[in-house]
Amino acid sequence: MADLNYHHLRYFWAVAHDGNLTRTADRLNLSQSALSVQIRKLEERLGHALFERRGRQLHLTEAGRLALDHADTIFAAGHDLIGTLAGTGRTRQALRVGALATLSRNFQISFLKPMLGQDDVEIILRSGSAEELFAGLESLNLDILLTNQPPPQDHVSPFTTHRIAEQKVGLIGSRQRIEGHADLASLLEQNPVILPSSGSSVRQGFDALIERQGIRPNIAAEVDDMAMMRLLVRDDAGVAVIPPIVVQDEISTGQLWESEVSLDLTESFYAVTMKRKFPNPLVGKLLARDRL
Incomplete structure (x- = not known):
């Protein structure tokens, strides 16, 4: 079997990074036809x-x-060789991760933790809207997508959805707001409430709960960004309906408290991949971990 011609590979590499045959041919001082060949x-x-x-x-x-x-x-190995002889240099493997912009940062870190700090792994993390990220997955610019919104069942692309975690949703606020309330009605009617936006599964579950109990909360804010909800509850704008993982650092230091009143609500988290002939092996290592 003939060996791989690395001149051919370098030309491909140049075009792939430029994304334009004409521009690459001009830069390499070649004709387009020669480069195509x-x-x-x-x-x-x-x-x-x-x-x-x-x-x-x-x-x-x-x-x-x-x-x-x-x-x-x-x-990169050529550069690594020079670096190694100079004292540094090691080949790394890339993992391209997309994450819904509104997703908890703490959850993202928790999921990626097995790959963090590995000398031979480079994590490329992109955030955006669901539409942008699913397009990135389809175009093979992402290896895996983290979201709390699974793709529609009738989506035409061959997505595979993995439910990787389920977090309980709690009532989080300052000690002054949380203490002294033994029931849901008392807590919600005496404090402004910070809620996720109406399109989320958590909000739908919460709305159904308060409807059943006849509670009419004073809504301070409706937010679709977990980072913003974290800031609002830290600034004592009200009691937030969020998974405790979002504010786990503040809870551990006593800055925020979690109410003992249970909402009996959970939020599911998903990793979405594309069916590929050549999957990134790092994705398999992440998904092999027990989650639920």
Whole structure:
């Protein structure tokens, strides 16, 4: 079997990072046709198409994304060699993670903790809207997506949804607001309440609960960002309906308290992946951990 031609690989690597055949050809002082021939030879050697054309743009295929990851490693090894001889340098593997912008930062850290601090792993973390992140997963720019909103069942892309955690939802506030309230009605009617936005499953469960009990709370704020809810409850704007993991540091130091009154509500967290022929092995290691 013929060895891989690294000149072909370098040309592919350059085009993949530029995202534009014309620009790369100009930069390398080559004709577009010559550059195309080099990439086509690499595709023939690997047995897979590396790019697909959509209009005037080139997009990596799944095999192309995998080839780019390996090319990054291969060409970084040259720099690592110089660095190693100078005293430093080590090859690293990338893990591309998307996280819903409103998702608890503490939960994200908890999920990624097994990979944090590993010398051979580079975590690339992107946040955004659900629409942006699912598009990133479909285009192979993300390996895994963290969310509390699973994709619709009728979505056309071959997503796989893993329920990785379930956190109870509590009533969190300052000691002065939490103490002395033995029942839900007393706590909610005597304190302003900070709630997640109406589209969330937690909010829907909370609304159903207070409807059954005939409670009419004074709503101080409706927020879809867990980081903002954390700031509001820390500033004593009211009692927040959130998973305690969001404010675990403040609870541990006594800055905030969790009420003993139970809401009997939970929030589920999901990791979403795409079905791939060449999955990132780091994703499998993360998902292999017991969650629930």
